[in-house]
Amino acid sequence: MAQTASEISPLDYTRYDFKDPETYRVRIPKGLSRDVVRKISAFKHEPDWMLEYRLRAYDHFVSRPMPDWGPDLSDIDFDAYTYYADPLGDEKPKRSWDDLPADIKNTFEKLGIPKAEREFFGGVGAQYDSGTVYHKIREDLAAKGVIFCDTDTAVREHTDIVRKYFGKIVPYNDNKFAALNSAVWSGGSFVYVPPGVDAGIPLQAYFRINAKNVGQFERTLIIADRGAKVHYLEGCTAPVYSTDSLHAAVVEVISEPYAKLRYTTVQNWSKNVYNLVTKRAVAQEGALVEWVDGNMGSKVTMKYPSVYLKGRGARADILSVAFASEGQVIDSGAKAVHSAPDTSSKIIAKSIAIRGGQTSYRGLLHVAPGATGVKAAVRCDALLPDEQGRSDTYPYNEIHEEDATITHEAVVGKIGEEQIFYLMSRGLSESDAIHLILMGFLAEFAKELPVDYALELNRLIQLEMSGAVG
Amino acid sequence: MASAAPRYDAWLSAEAVAALSEKAGDPSSTARERREAHSRFLKLPLEPNPLYRGYGYFSNVDLAGLDPAASGPAVALPPQNEGTVRVVHDASGTRGFVPPELVSAGVRFRAFEEIWSGGEADIVAFLGKEEEATDRLSALGSALVNRGYELELPDRYRAPVRVADYAVLSLPHEAISIHRSVRCGVGSQLLFTEEVFSTPEVPEGQRLHASSTSLTTGADAKVVYLGVHSPDMRTVSIYRRRATTGANSRIAWLWNGMGGFRTKVRNQSTLAGAGSEVTDLQTFFGAGDQSFDSSVDLTHTSTDTHGQSITRGVFRDQARGMSRGLVRIEHEARKTVAYVSEHAMLLSKGSRSDTIPILEILCRDVKATHSTSVAPVDPEKVFYLESRGFSQPAAVRLIAEGFLAYVHERAPVAGLRELLYPLLAARWDGREVPWTGPEFPALPPLEVTGTEGAPEWRFDAKLR
Numbered sequence: 028m029a030q031t032a033s034e035i036s037p038l039d040y041t042r043y044d045f046k047d048p049e050t051y052r053v054r055i056p057k058g059l060s061r062d063v064v065r066k067i068s069a070f071k072h073e074p075d076w077m078l079e080y081r082l083r084a085y086d087h088f089v090s091r092p093m094p095d096w097g098p099d100l101s102d103i104d105f106d107a108y109t110y111y112a113d114p115l116g117d118e119k120p121k122r123s124w125d126d127l128p129a130d131i132k133n134t135f136e137k138l139g140i141p142k143a144e145r146e147f148f149g150g151v152g153a154q155y156d157s158g159t160v161y162h163k164i165r166e167d168l169a170a171k172g173v174i175f176c177d178t179d180t181a182v183r184e185h186t187d188i189v190r191k192y193f194g195k196i197v198p199y200n201d202n203k204f205a206a207l208n209s210a211v212w213s214g215g216s217f218v219y220v221p222p223g224v225d226a227g228i229p230l231q232a233y234f235r236i237n238a239k240n241v242g243q244f245e246r247t248l249i250i251a252d253r254g255a256k257v258h259y260l261e262g263c264t265a266p267v268y269s270t271d272s273l274h275a276a277v278v279e280v281i282s283e284p285y286a287k288l289r290y291t292t293v294q295n296w297s298k299n300v301y302n303l304v305t306k307r308a309v310a311q312e313g314a315l316v317e318w319v320d321g322n323m324g325s326k327v328t329m330k331y332p333s334v335y336l337k338g339r340g341a342r343a344d345i346l347s348v349a350f351a352s353e354g355q356v357i358d359s360g361a362k363a364v365h366s367a368p369d370t371s372s373k374i375i376a377k378s379i380a381i382r383g384g385q386t387s388y389r390g391l392l393h394v395a396p397g398a399t400g401v402k403a404a405v406r407c408d409a410l411l412p413d414e415q416g417r418s419d420t421y422p423y424n425e426i427h428e429e430d431a432t433i434t435h436e437a438v439v440g441k442i443g444e445e446q447i448f449y450l451m452s453r454g455l456s457e458s459d460a461i462h463l464i465l466m467g468f469l470a471e472f473a474k475e476l477p478v479d480y481a482l483e484l485n486r487l488i489q490l491e492m493s494g495a496v497g
Numbered sequence: 498m499a500s501a502a503p504r505y506d507a508w509l510s511a512e513a514v515a516a517l518s519e520k521a522g523d524p525s526s527t528a529r530e531r532r533e534a535h536s537r538f539l540k541l542p543l544e545p546n547p548l549y550r551g552y553g554y555f556s557n558v559d560l561a562g563l564d565p566a567a568s569g570p571a572v573a574l575p576p577q578n579e580g581t582v583r584v585v586h587d588a589s590g591t592r593g594f595v596p597p598e599l600v601s602a603g604v605r606f607r608a609f610e611e612i613w614s615g616g617e618a619d620i621v622a623f624l625g626k627e628e629e630a631t632d633r634l635s636a637l638g639s640a641l642v643n644r645g646y647e648l649e650l651p652d653r654y655r656a657p658v659r660v661a662d663y664a665v666l667s668l669p670h671e672a673i674s675i676h677r678s679v680r681c682g683v684g685s686q687l688l689f690t691e692e693v694f695s696t697p698e699v700p701e702g703q704r705l706h707a708s709s710t711s712l713t714t715g716a717d718a719k720v721v722y723l724g725v726h727s728p729d730m731r732t733v734s735i736y737r738r739r740a741t742t743g744a745n746s747r748i749a750w751l752w753n754g755m756g757g758f759r760t761k762v763r764n765q766s767t768l769a770g771a772g773s774e775v776t777d778l779q780t781f782f783g784a785g786d787q788s789f790d791s792s793v794d795l796t797h798t799s800t801d802t803h804g805q806s807i808t809r810g811v812f813r814d815q816a817r818g819m820s821r822g823l824v825r826i827e828h829e830a831r832k833t834v835a836y837v838s839e840h841a842m843l844l845s846k847g848s849r850s851d852t853i854p855i856l857e858i859l860c861r862d863v864k865a866t867h868s869t870s871v872a873p874v875d876p877e878k879v880f881y882l883e884s885r886g887f888s889q890p891a892a893v894r895l896i897a898e899g900f901l902a903y904v905h906e907r908a909p910v911a912g913l914r915e916l917l918y919p920l921l922a923a924r925w926d927g928r929e930v931p932w933t934g935p936e937f938p939a940l941p942p943l944e945v946t947g948t949e950g951a952p953e954w955r956f957d958a959k960l961r
Contacts, residue, residue: 096547394871396846411861420856421548426871429843435854435869441861 055111061085064210067111071179071213074186084199084209091203097389098327098356103301108242108273110211112156123163152177152232154214156241164230172221173257175230178246181217188219192248196279196335197305204303204329208244208277215245215276220255220286229258229291229477234274242273249279251286251314258289260477271326272300280308282316284338289317293480295487296324298354304330312338312367318345319475322357323487331389333362336370336398343372348472350488351384351416360421361405362391365431369400376407377469380416387419394431401431409439410468412461462489505539505633508560509672514640516566521609521643524617534640538633545631552851554788554817555634558733558759560703565641565672572665572696573934578942582606586644586664586675593646603651604658609644623647623678625711634735634761638707641674645709652682652715659942662691664708665932666728669700674707683715683743686954688910688943689722693756695729697931702731703758709737714746716770719954721749721910721943727756727920727930730785736762742773742802747954751908753917754781754789755924762791768802768830777806778908780901782924783816783848790819793837797830797863805836809904811897812841812848819850824865825857833860837867842874842900844893894925909954911944 055066064085068078093100152162152175164175174185181189199209216232234245251257274296282288288308296302302325308316318332334343345361363372378386388407409418420437442464450460465488466473473481514535518528544553569588577583577594582604584593591609600606607615612623623645630636650658664673681687693706706728714720726734734757740748754760766775781789795804810818822837841850854867874893882892898921905913919938923930947953 094547096550409858411858414861416861418856418858420854420867422852422854422867422869424852424869424871425849426841426843426851427849429846429848430873431843431871432873433869433871435852435867437854437856437865437867439856439858439863439865441863 053111053113054109057109058106059108059110059211063110067211067213070111070113073182076190077182080194080199081210084206087200088203088206088210091200091206093203094329097329097387098358100301100303100327102271103273110242110244111213112241113213114155151230152216154232154234154243154245156235156243168226171224173224173226174217174219176217178215178217178248179213181248185217185219188250189217189248192250192279192281194279196281196307196309197277201305204275205277205305208246208275208305211242212244212246212277215247216249216259216261217247218249218257218259220251220257222253222255224255226255226257229260232259232261234261242275244274245276247276247278249288249290250281251283251288253283254285255283256287258291260291260480262293262295262480274300274302274304274325276304276306278304278306280306280316282308282310282314282341284312284314286311287315289319290332291319291476291480293321293476293484294324294328298324298326300325302328302330304328306330306332308332308334308343310334310336310338310341310343313340314338315342315344317343318347318361319472320345320347320359321472321476321484322347322349322359323484325357326355328357328359330358331360331362331391333364333391334372335364335366336372337367339367339369341367341370343370345372345374346472346475347374347376348469349376349378349386351378351380351386353382353384355384356387357385358387358389360387360389362393363403364391364393364395365398365401365403366395367398370398371402373403374405374407375471376405377472378407378409378418379412379465379468380409380418381412383415385417385419387421388437389421391423391425392433392435393425394428394433396427398428399430401428401433403431403433405435407437408468409437410465411439411441412465503559504561507562509535509538509563509565509637509640511535513563513565517641517643520566522613524620526617527620531640534630534636537630537636538640541631541633541636543633548855549792549821549853552819552821552853553761554790554819555759555761557786558703560672560705560733562670562702563641563672563705564668564670565643565674567668567671569668572667572932575935575937575939578659578661581659581661581942582648584608584646584660584662586662586673588667588671591644591646591675599658602654604654605649606646608646612645612647624676625678635737637705638674638709638735638737641672641705641707642676642709643672643674645676645678647678649680650682650685650687650718653684654682655684655686657686657688657945659688660690661939662689663939664691664693664706666695666704666706666732667698670702670704672705672707674705675709677710679710679712681712681714681718681720681746684717685715686718687720687722688945689720690725690940690943691722692725692939693728693734694930694932694937695732697933699729699731704732706732706734707737708734710739712738712740712748714740714743714748714770714773716744716746718743718746720747721908721945722751723908723910723913723940723943724752725917725920725940726752726754726760727924729756729929729931730758730787732757734760736760736764738764740766740775742766742768742770742775744770745772746770747774748776749908750775750777751910751913752779753920754779754783755920756929758787760789762789763794764792765794766796766804768795768797768804769799771799772801773799774803775805776907778904779808779820780904781808781810781812781818782901782921783810783818784813784924784927786815788817788819792821792823794823794825795835797824797826797833797835799830801832802830803834806838807836807904807907808839809901810841810850811844811901812850813844815845815847817849819852821853821855822867823855823857824867826860826863826865828859830860831862833863833865835863835865839869840900841871842897843871844874844897909946911946916940
């Protein structure tokens with residue numbers, strides 16, 4: 028017997044669903060205009076070039092129509108959001124945990140951030156609505172020249188590096204939401220790993236939307252210089268409000284020749300967040316970029332991590348997972364653009380849609396003329412464990428070079444009753460059997476996560492499935 | 498050649514549409530619909546679906562001065578296959594020949610002129626309640642309908658009915674737009690061939706060939722619809738096919754693109770009858786500056802339906818292929834099995850292939866898969882054949898032919914690969930195959946798979 032929707036309990040968000048009182052040093056009133064863009068830039072004491080960039084992006088945002096090819100975004104009212112709310116205002120992000128205001132410290136304690144820092148990570152950043160509140164990097168990494176700070180600080184203190192890369196991977200006119208981010212961005216992580224340096228343990232950031240109707244527009248820029256190695260990890264949450272929030276980040280990642288870079292995200296926004304994110308990486312000669320991208324939360328997600336393989340022998344590995352439940356539309360996927368010879372890419376996408384949730388895989392595989400000897404493989408699998416889910420697959424393959432080797436496969440199906448039966452015959456309850464099958468389906472993803480994230484994933488799915496069957 | 502922005506108003510003027518209306522004897526409502534379709538043609542985008550925007554190979558198309566009312570002498574024909582319905586669309590219009598035994602068995606056929614002389618109600622019924630075109634080319638096809646027929650196979654007529662349908666282009670600025678309305682009664686069997694050619698004298702300018710087929714099948718009906726597209730290299734073609742299946746009926750679409758300059762194919766099948774099956778098979782061989790742009794939509798609305806779309810293309814020189822497959826499984830369509838496969842082989846630098854195999858699944862009790870690949874000729878296979886005495890070009894050719902034969906082997910037609918081989922061989926050698934009149938080697942009557950005495954419609958023959 029399969030489970031029915033009414034028997035499945037909703038996901039327990041209580042761990043994330045707490046709200047701090049909204050006390051901000053700086054909060055710009057709702058709505059978006061050139062004036063708001065100017066104010067944001069002024070609060071941040073930015074150089075003129077950044078203000079000009081923001082204004083050009085704003086003009087493009089206004090003139091660009093909403094995308095009409097994906098999920099329904101017609102409920103988004105851009106004037107209903109606050110575009111800048113900063114708990115610290117002019118103060119610099121704290122480097123000692125004890126210096127943080129008590130309510131914010133409490134928030135991230137609940138989310139486990141300092142604990143994670145102590146136990147596992149080489150550096151930690153935390154963003155609360157528009158402002159970065161905490162940033163710290165281990166001293167040994169800093170001594171090797173590794174920079175890990177918020178992007179606002181980087182604009183001031185590492186201007187040359189920022190100007191070299193900022194907006195070069197994702198130009199402001201790339202899409203409507205990249206334009207929006209470019210106009211009103213605030214916070215985000217900046218990581219620079221110098222040539223030949225191996226950052227060793229992961230760097231982590233955590234993003235949280237706390238206030239109602241606040242948009243979060245972090246801007247992340249990660250550069251692994253020649254031969255460097257780094258693993259960057261981020262998580263996101265928000266409490267549940269009755270009205271929607273908007274998260275429109277831009278992430279630019281550069282893997283210089285022979286660098287190795289891994290970017291892991293586990294997105295667990297509450298189910299009222301529009302998560303419209305542009306994530307793109309460039310891999311130069313012999314470089315490797317790995318995206319590990321998990322999408323569990325949000326109301327609507329549109330996110331297609333991309334790798335532009337620009338140097339000979341560059342490689343891309345993208346692992347994308349989507350889990351959509353009631354009221355959620357997760358439109359995710361991956362893009363690999365091969366513009367150099369002997370480049371290779373591998374995309375694995377897995378999705379589960381239950382209780383009326385919708386998942387879509389939307390992917391692009393492009394082999395440009397001149398990119399000879401390309402090898403690319405895409406696999407996307409979807410599971411529909413109950414009667415209400417919907418799963419779509421939209422893969423685009425553009426092959427303009429004759430010796431490319433491209434394969435693409437997708438399978439959509441339900442959980443085999445014989446699989447459940449087999450596990451039950453071995454003594455598992457039905458819900459445990461389904462949980463085990465789902466975890467097995469996602470195993471390729473889970474094993475790439477740090478252990479605490481993997482445990483979290485396991486717990487989330489268990490919660491989603493608990494009470495599924497009597 | 499056309500510039501980047503074609504002057505669509507120069508392709509087809511309002512006067513040319515009015516002249517067609519007058520020549521065809523349109524009643525006022527039909528004339529009005531043509532005018533409206535013409536104005537939509539001028540306004541609508543080539544590709545309305547946001548999922549496909551930015552795709553579609555229709556560059557360098559210049560259909561300036563289309564003359565849909567043009568007429569000329571009828572082309573000479575090869576001998577008629579015995580017992581076969583023959584329909585010819587050429588400069589003289591649409592001509593049909595139905596063997597008397599089929600007429601007395603209840604097979605109904607009416608050609609374009611007869612339908613038009615029947616008046617408005619007949620024309621409306623013939624054209625069907627089509628949804629308004631949302632793209633430029635469909636609107637063009639609707640504005641220009643000037644050939645066609647309706648064909649009805651009676652219920653429970655158990656012998657297979659064979660139809661040989663030829664379109665032959667012969668005039669400069671020709672615009673042949675054919676509409677077919679085909680109804681297959683309960684338990685009937687149809688073996689249909691549609692062949693498109695042109696006469697040897699190829700004019701300077703481009704010409705238009707539009708082919709629209711609307712097919713409905715009654716319960717338990719079986720249909721094979723084989724298309725061979727081999728006109729001259731200046732022909733621009735628009736194919737549109739729609740099918741709705743009855744319970745347990747089976748349709749095999751099989752389309753082979755070999756000739757033509759730009760060809761756009763859109764096949765839409767709705768699996769509305771429980772237990773019905775649609776197999777949509779397509780092959781393309783493109784050389785020179787040819788392009789093939791194909792969309793296959795399979796919509797499953799009923800239970801226990803099987804749909805598959807298998808497309809394979811071989812592209813040489815600057816040829817291009819675009820394959821879109823969309824399988825949609827509605828909430829009610831339990832136990833659906835769907836498969837989309839789009840594979841291409843690129844033989845030259847400059848050739849290219851784009852594939853978009855889409856699945857939209859609203860029902861969980863299904864098995865839906867797709868696969869695509871693009872790959873060069875495997876050098877190990879070439880080496881193997883060379884070691885057996887084949888020259889390198891012969892080895893590549895053999896491998897490419899085998900690659901396309903994979904599709905032919907999945908059709909319920911006996912010896913299909915051999916039937917199509919002469920055309921493919923000519924195209925491989927860079928030759929066109931013009932319509933030569935009485936000696937023209939048109940396809941022989943189709944035979945279904947199985948043994949001679951015991952024919953068996955082995956849909957997806959290779960897999961069973």
